[in-house]
Amino acid sequence: MKNNAPLVNFRRLSIPLPWWLVMWIVIPYLLWKTARALARLVPVAGRNWRSLTLTAGGLWLWHQHGWLVLVLVLVAVAGLGGLWWWRWRGSCERFVVLPLLAWWRRLFVYTWHWREALTVCRLAERFDGRLTVPKLLGVRCTFATDEVLLRMPRGQNPDLYHKAAANLAYSFNSRTCRVYPGRRTHPPVRSGRWAPLLRAVDRVRYRDRPRLVWLVFIRRDPLQRTVPAFPVPEEPDFTALPLALREDLETFLLRLLATHLLIVGATRSGKGSVQWSLIRALASGIRSGLVRLWGIDPKGGVELSIGRELFSRYEYADPAPMVDMLEELVGIMRARQARMQGKVRVHAPTLDEPLYVLMVDEMLALVALLLDIELRNRARAALALLLTQGAGLGILVVGSTQDPRKEVVELRDFFPTRVAMRLNEPNQVDLVLGDGARNRGALCDQIPAHPSMRGVGYVVLDDRPEPARVRFSYVTDDEIRAMAQTYAASATPAVEKVPEPRKEPRRHTYRPGRHAAGPLLPDSLATLLDGGESA
Numbered sequence: 313m314k315n316n317a318p319l320v321n322f323r324r325l326s327i328p329l330p331w332w333l334v335m336w337i338v339i340p341y342l343l344w345k346t347a348r349a350l351a352r353l354v355p356v357a358g359r360n361w362r363s364l365t366l367t368a369g370g371l372w373l374w375h376q377h378g379w380l381v382l383v384l385v386l387v388a389v390a391g392l393g394g395l396w397w398w399r400w401r402g403s404c405e406r407f408v409v410l411p412l413l414a415w416w417r418r419l420f421v422y423t424w425h426w427r428e429a430l431t432v433c434r435l436a437e438r439f440d441g442r443l444t445v446p447k448l449l450g451v452r453c454t455f456a457t458d459e460v461l462l463r464m465p466r467g468q469n470p471d472l473y474h475k476a477a478a479n480l481a482y483s484f485n486s487r488t489c490r491v492y493p494g495r496r497t498h499p500p501v502r503s504g505r506w507a508p509l510l511r512a513v514d515r516v517r518y519r520d521r522p523r524l525v526w527l528v529f530i531r532r533d534p535l536q537r538t539v540p541a542f543p544v545p546e547e548p549d550f551t552a553l554p555l556a557l558r559e560d561l562e563t564f565l566l567r568l569l570a571t572h573l574l575i576v577g578a579t580r581s582g583k584g585s586v587q588w589s590l591i592r593a594l595a596s597g598i599r600s601g602l603v604r605l606w607g608i609d610p611k612g613g614v615e616l617s618i619g620r621e622l623f624s625r626y627e628y629a630d631p632a633p634m635v636d637m638l639e640e641l642v643g644i645m646r647a648r649q650a651r652m653q654g655k656v657r658v659h660a661p662t663l664d665e666p667l668y669v670l671m672v673d674e675m676l677a678l679v680a681l682l683l684d685i686e687l688r689n690r691a692r693a694a695l696a697l698l699l700t701q702g703a704g705l706g707i708l709v710v711g712s713t714q715d716p717r718k719e720v721v722e723l724r725d726f727f728p729t730r731v732a733m734r735l736n737e738p739n740q741v742d743l744v745l746g747d748g749a750r751n752r753g754a755l756c757d758q759i760p761a762h763p764s765m766r767g768v769g770y771v772v773l774d775d776r777p778e779p780a781r782v783r784f785s786y787v788t789d790d791e792i793r794a795m796a797q798t799y800a801a802s803a804t805p806a807v808e809k810v811p812e813p814r815k816e817p818r819r820h821t822y823r824p825g826r827h828a829a830g831p832l833l834p835d836s837l838a839t840l841l842d843g844g845e846s847a
């Protein structure tokens with residue numbers, strides 16, 4: 313027989329324990345739990361206030377006026393949206409299409425799989441029996457990328473995310489994920505009456521938050537297609553020359569002032585498109601005389617001769633005049649150095665004091681492959697002087713090479729700006745872009761050799777160590793010819809007085825004497841030159 317008697321008969325004991333328990337423990341506990349859940353909902357509701365307002369509005373309409381009115385309102389909104397998109401596509405995409413896409417992807421791609429993906433990628437931390445997953449803070453979309461903002465749990469640093477980047481990419485159904493510790497945008501420049509207030513707000517908004525990490529997932533690779541040549545700017549902005557398209561659909565702007573540029577890439581990787589994109593961006597300055605373009609094309613004029621008229625000086629056949637040209641430029645640099653001494657620290661191009669851009673198509677041919685040792689040493693010495701002292705004086709070197717071998721890598725550090733196109737070996741990436749570049753995402757060795765991917769490469773941007781993948785614009789032969797006719801080099805002779813050639817017998821190595829103007833050669837370079845002399 314079933315025994316229904318309670319284990320403890322509270323009535324007989326005359327202790328009203330269950331009610332006491334309910335009143336003082338269960339109800340406060342439930343209240344506390346509900347309050348906590350509601351408190352957690354507040355930020356979620358705050359983040360999703362738009363969708364909540366729209367849903368609440370829709371429900372209200374349906375409740376008050378029936379479903380027909382709701383459908384009519386939806387059709388009218390869709391029609392207005394279509395009109396907006398048709399007439400003002402840019403603003404419609406910015407304020408409607410991309411936010412809607414971001415909302416959708418956040419909900420159905422990232423939030424949905426977040427906990428699972430981050431745990432299996434070993435980015436969740438366990439402490440005191442509890443699993444802490446990085447917090448998903450936001451998703452922003454462009455037409456090519458998803459930018460996911462997260463906050464790392466304590467005990468992590470961004471290196472973990474760099475290492476897990478490939479796993480993260482595939483977990484969220486993408487092929488590439490780039491990791492950026494630190495904000496990807498800078499505070500806007502404010503002006504006007506409200507500027508001080510806005511700047512104060514920006515200081516808080518853009519404050520450094522070391523625990524935030526941005527993951528950029530590439531949804532669609534915009535670099536699959538050839539990038540057409542950019543229009544020639546009316547006046548070159550030397551701090552922002554448009555050269556390439558980035559994979560986040562922004563334009564890669566090169567800051568050419570006071571820097572030298574090194575371009576390294578396997579044969580047929582598209583180094584020419586970097587050179588011609590740069591020349592195109594400078595073209596109006598070449599015509600006005602603000603820029604003097606000098607070219608050395610040791611491969612017999614194959615690469616640069618098609619735009620010969622754009623060059624004030626051009627050598628392609630004999631090594632001797634090429635080396636003379638380098639030394640002449642050193643002379644110009646010295647003369648300018650003497651004029652600028654004590655006046656300005658960095659040269660600003662003017663018509664009287666133009667910017668000299670020396671383009672060397674295959675540097676290796678000058679610094680390593682010349683059979684004549686004396687010529688080779690003279691070339692190396694002159695190039696080394698231009699690289700160490702020219703940038704601030706407005707004399708810039710744009711060198712390209714197929715082979716990042718010892719002789720070029722030794723000069724690498726004197727090129728503050730570097731571009732790596734397709735490379736043959738993974739270890740060449742760090743040789744060109746600097747240690748750790750490949751780990752931070754510069755997969756130059758994985759760029760396919762297929763003709764459809766020519767002109768794709770990696771650059772290190774000014775403001776962050778993570779390399780950016782770009783595709784340089786392709787300037788066709790016809791466009792180069794047209795450009796050479798329209799923007800031919802100004803005929804005005806250079807104002808700089810080139811010093812007379814020295815009467816004393818030429819030394820192999822340029823060494824500024826103790827009283828020579830300008831900084832001495834760095835030790836590393838002096839060693840390199842010494843090595844060259846004995847070669």
Ligand SMILES: Nc1ncnc2c1ncn2[C@@H]1O[C@H](COP(=O)(O)OP(=O)(O)OP(=O)(O)O)[C@@H](O)[C@H]1O
Nearest residue numbers: 538579580581582583584585714766767784785786
């Ligand atoms: N940005 C680009 N977009 C599309 N195609 C390109 C691009 N750049 C170059 N190409 C194509 O790739 C071919 C090789 O380019 P380019 O001559 O510039 O390579 P390179 O790296 O300079 O080769 P090499 O080292 O042998 O001189 C060109 O004929 C051109 O058709």
